[in-house]
Amino acid sequence: xxxxxxxxxxxxxxxxxxxxxxxxxxxxxxxxxxxxxxxxxxxxxxxxxxxxxxxxxxxxxxxxxxxxxxxxxxxxxxxxxxxxxxxxxxxxxxxxxxxxxxxxxxxxxxxxxxxxxxxxxxxxxxxxxxxxxxxxxxxxxxxxxxxxxxxxxxxxxxxxxxxxxxxxxxxxxxxxxxxxxxxxxxxxxxxxxxxxxxxxxxxxxxxxxxxxxxxxxxxxxxxxxxxxxxxxxxxxxxxxxxxxxxxxxxxxxxxxxxxxxxxxxxxxxxxxxxxxxxxxxxxxxxxxxxxxxx
Amino acid sequence: xxxxxxxxxxxxxxxxxxxxxxxxxxxxxxxxxxxxxxxxxxxxxxxxxxxxxxxxxxxxxxxxxxxxxxxxxxxxxxxxxxxxxxxxxxxxxxxxxxxxxxxxxxxxxxxxxxxxxxxxxxxxxxxxxxxxxxxxxxxxxxxxxxxxxxxxxxxxxxxxxxxxxxxxxxxxxxxxxxxxxxxxxxxxxxxxxxxxxxxxxxxxxxxxxxxxxxxxxxxxxxxxxxxxxxxxxxxxxxxxxxxxxxxxxxxxxxxxxxxxxxxxxxxxxxxxxxxxxxxxxxxxxxxxxxxxxxxxxxxxxxxxxxxxxxxxxxxxxxxxxxxxxxxxxxxxxxxxxxxxxxxxxxxxxxxxxxxxxxxxxxxxxxxxxxxxxxxxxxxxxxxxxxxxxxxxxxxxxxxxxxxxxxxxxxxxxxxxxxxxxxxxxxxxxxxxxxxxxxxxxxxxxxxxxxxxxxxxxxxxxxxxxxxxxxxxxxxxxxxxxxxxxxx
Numbered sequence: 001x002x003x004x005x006x007x008x009x010x011x012x013x014x015x016x017x018x019x020x021x022x023x024x025x026x027x028x029x030x031x032x033x034x035x036x037x038x039x040x041x042x043x044x045x046x047x048x049x050x051x052x053x054x055x056x057x058x059x060x061x062x063x064x065x066x067x068x069x070x071x072x073x074x075x076x077x078x079x080x081x082x083x084x085x086x087x088x089x090x091x092x093x094x095x096x097x098x099x100x101x102x103x104x105x106x107x108x109x110x111x112x113x114x115x116x117x118x119x120x121x122x123x124x125x126x127x128x129x130x131x132x133x134x135x136x137x138x139x140x141x142x143x144x145x146x147x148x149x150x151x152x153x154x155x156x157x158x159x160x161x162x163x164x165x166x167x168x169x170x171x172x173x174x175x176x177x178x179x180x181x182x183x184x185x186x187x188x189x190x191x192x193x194x195x196x197x198x199x200x201x202x203x204x205x206x207x208x209x210x211x212x213x214x215x216x217x218x219x220x221x222x223x224x225x226x227x228x229x230x231x232x233x234x235x236x237x238x239x240x241x242x243x244x245x246x247x248x249x250x251x252x253x254x255x256x257x258x259x260x261x262x263x264x265x266x267x268x269x270x271x272x273x274x275x276x277x278x279x280x281x282x283x284x285x286x287x288x289x290x291x292x293x294x
Numbered sequence: 295x296x297x298x299x300x301x302x303x304x305x306x307x308x309x310x311x312x313x314x315x316x317x318x319x320x321x322x323x324x325x326x327x328x329x330x331x332x333x334x335x336x337x338x339x340x341x342x343x344x345x346x347x348x349x350x351x352x353x354x355x356x357x358x359x360x361x362x363x364x365x366x367x368x369x370x371x372x373x374x375x376x377x378x379x380x381x382x383x384x385x386x387x388x389x390x391x392x393x394x395x396x397x398x399x400x401x402x403x404x405x406x407x408x409x410x411x412x413x414x415x416x417x418x419x420x421x422x423x424x425x426x427x428x429x430x431x432x433x434x435x436x437x438x439x440x441x442x443x444x445x446x447x448x449x450x451x452x453x454x455x456x457x458x459x460x461x462x463x464x465x466x467x468x469x470x471x472x473x474x475x476x477x478x479x480x481x482x483x484x485x486x487x488x489x490x491x492x493x494x495x496x497x498x499x500x501x502x503x504x505x506x507x508x509x510x511x512x513x514x515x516x517x518x519x520x521x522x523x524x525x526x527x528x529x530x531x532x533x534x535x536x537x538x539x540x541x542x543x544x545x546x547x548x549x550x551x552x553x554x555x556x557x558x559x560x561x562x563x564x565x566x567x568x569x570x571x572x573x574x575x576x577x578x579x580x581x582x583x584x585x586x587x588x589x590x591x592x593x594x595x596x597x598x599x600x601x602x603x604x605x606x607x608x609x610x611x612x613x614x615x616x617x618x619x620x621x622x623x624x625x626x627x628x629x630x631x632x633x634x635x636x637x638x639x640x641x642x643x644x645x646x647x648x649x650x651x652x653x654x655x656x657x658x659x660x661x662x663x664x665x666x667x668x669x670x671x672x673x674x675x676x677x678x679x680x681x682x683x684x685x686x687x688x689x690x691x692x693x694x695x696x697x698x699x700x701x702x703x704x705x706x707x708x709x710x711x712x713x714x715x716x717x718x719x720x721x722x723x724x725x726x727x728x729x730x731x732x733x734x735x736x737x738x739x740x741x742x743x744x745x746x747x748x749x750x751x752x753x754x755x756x757x758x759x760x761x762x763x764x765x766x767x768x769x770x771x772x773x774x775x776x777x778x779x780x781x
Contacts, residue, residue, distance in 0.1 A: 045381060224491075255485065255487060256487075258485045258487075259485065259487040259488045259491075261381055262381060262382045262482065262485065262488040263488055264381065265380070265381030265382035265383055266382050266386065266488075268381075268383075269382070269383050269386055269407060269411050270407050272407075272410055272411060272414055273403070273406050273407030273408075273409075273410040273411065278410055278413060278414050281414075282367055285367060286366055286367065289366060290366075
């Protein structure tokens with residue numbers, strides 16, 4: 001059994017990573033631009049649920065999980081790893097093109113070194129394998145839409161299609177050929193269905209997700225809210241994913257959904273209280289409004 | 295975010311014992327003074343400095359560019375209001391305000407969260423505010439008013455204040471509520487499972503559902519500006535003709551559920567009187583004291599929001615009182631035990647009867663294994679100003695001691711102490727009024743003034759201000775018979 005570091009400072013470090021990734025005076029509008037759905041998608045109350053759901057689904061691909069398990073060293077600094085992922089997503093969404101490309105090339109470089117044999121399936125894996133990268137991408141995009149649907153501000157159908165299409169660029173950035181990437185809700189659903197036979201809950205997935213669902217060392221308030229996020233993420237999983245993990249489907253009564261939404265609202269307020277977050281959000285709002293006016 | 299749950303509920307319940315350590319009210323007011331000094335606005339309302347003093351960095355740009363940024367960030371639609379204040383954020387902003395004068399007792403991270411949350415609320419755009427006026431008053435502002443200033447002069451907790459001149463030529467302050475905010479906050483307060491969960495941890499020995507009910511009632515009342523208008527007009531009427539207390543009149547025909555219009559009054563802010571002479575500050579302190587206890591014992595109403603921003607000072611002890619959104623009404627029966635407690639301890643010096651009154655009112659669990667003297671000693675600090683008829687200077691140290699005792703869980707008495715629901719808001723006398731008087735270093739024979747006001751005594755005037763009150767006293771209605779007979 002590996003030793004894990006505790007999860008203290010999760011909010012503060014994620015917030016700092018986020019705030020630093022939103023440029024003050026950008027030279028260009030980045031990969032998506034302030035009129036995009038991608039910009040509107042960001043900052044929804046449901047984001048923590050989307051993030052946890054994405055990790056739960058991503059981990060069900062044994063080869064993807066093996067790469068993380070054997071290489072990333074996230075156990076030593078799980079909070080740092082999560083913060084780095086938030087920073088990456090904020091940078092490719094809101095950063096200048098150059099910053100997005102630099103961040104992506106760093107990720108590609110790291111992926112080059114991540115190869116090995118998965119002890120669970122016996123299969124070879126390489127983190128730069130477009131198939132694995134696509135799985136990670138699709139799970140995230142799907143989770144952003146589903147979590148929002150259940151706990152945040154739902155997207156219009158047309159916006160969901162536009163969002164999936166816009167995000168093809170993000171998959172390309174890490175090395176997935178555009179032709180492979182689903183660009184609509186229908187093709188995303190098709191892709192996720194087709195991937196099912198490869199999925200399994202490996203021991204590495206079970207152990208890592210066990211940690212994420214109940215991380216030690218959270219501040220007591222955050223630990224309390226984490227229960228809500230965990231339940232929300234499990235509720236939001238597709239039935240097949242819950243079955244693979246052996247989670248029972250919690251019943252989501254309207255009252256419980258409300259309570260979870262309120263907890264997410266309180267968490268968002270706490271996030272907003274971290275240095276630089278309010279200013280970062282204001283920078284985004286100002287640019288989105290300027291884009292509407294133009 | 296450590297302690298956020300607990301702190302939030304502590305604010306409401308006033309039972310912050312588990313999180314609030316040493317409370318230094320003095321420092322808090324010191325900071326307020328600094329912020330208020332930056333104010334350009336003449337009209338004081340709650341949170342009135344939000345746009346200037348403590349605004350986020352973007353707002354801190356100078357002059358024109360600040361104005362531009364502020365307008366660019368303004369809430370333009372009801373959806374913007376939802377995004378800014380929906381899903382508990384409005385409730386948290388409100389709780390933060392209720393806590394503003396004890397917040398040195400909060401963990402720094404909690405204080406920061408609540409402060410930043412307030413900063414995160416930009417004003418409504420002129421168009422959105424005008425839309426509210428049109429929806430509420432039946433026409434656009436420039437038709438309803440002779441003149442309308444589209445720039446808000448101050449932020450209120452759930453709205454903002456505009457200056458205007460009515461068709462009759464009266465200068466008024468118009469408080470305009472954010473669209474949809476009342477419905478959102480009501481929905482959040484109707485779904486109390488999260489609040490209940492938070493409270494159970496915070497105040498396990500208290501009546502959790504009772505506290506939530508009290509909080510919900512007070513906040514929901516504040517969302518309906520008609521209640522505020524009624525409260526304010528009632529106090530305006532009661533104090534009409536008073537030599538030093540004044541409450542601006544409501545303009546009823548321009549007031550609705552979401553808009554409230556009252557006379558515009560200008561005056562010095564709490565921060566400004568720091569530079570006044572001590573004699574002036576003493577007079578202002580005397581007026582504050584008379585206002586709080588005359589409202590309580592004579593109108594049976596207590597303004598639960600004794601925020602420094604809610605007073606305007608005019609010199610000679612004259613004070614204008616603003617903002618009656620959170621007024622708690624009592625019945626004479628509710629108030630009787632309070633008066634009896636004061637009488638038992640301060641007039642009769644009878645700890646046994648004092649204790650019986652406490653138990654009767656529900657402040658103390660009956661039959662607690664404590665001596666009468668222990669009980670009296672524990673609570674004596676709250677009565678320190680009025681134990682003896684002598685001149686007493688209220689200090690910040692005294693105010694801090696009151697707050698510390700209030701939040702003291704370690705004393706043997708604390709575990710048997712309770713705050714019955716109807717008195718929750720009343721604790722703000724101790725936490726708010728004494729903090730202000732302490733900051734002013736106000737000196738008076740508070741006991742002699744209290745004797746003038748206590749309905750069971752109605753002693754003759756003890757100060758020049760008391761003598762000046764005589765014509766006003768002669769013209770006001772009779773006091774509740776129950777209270778004149780407190781034993």
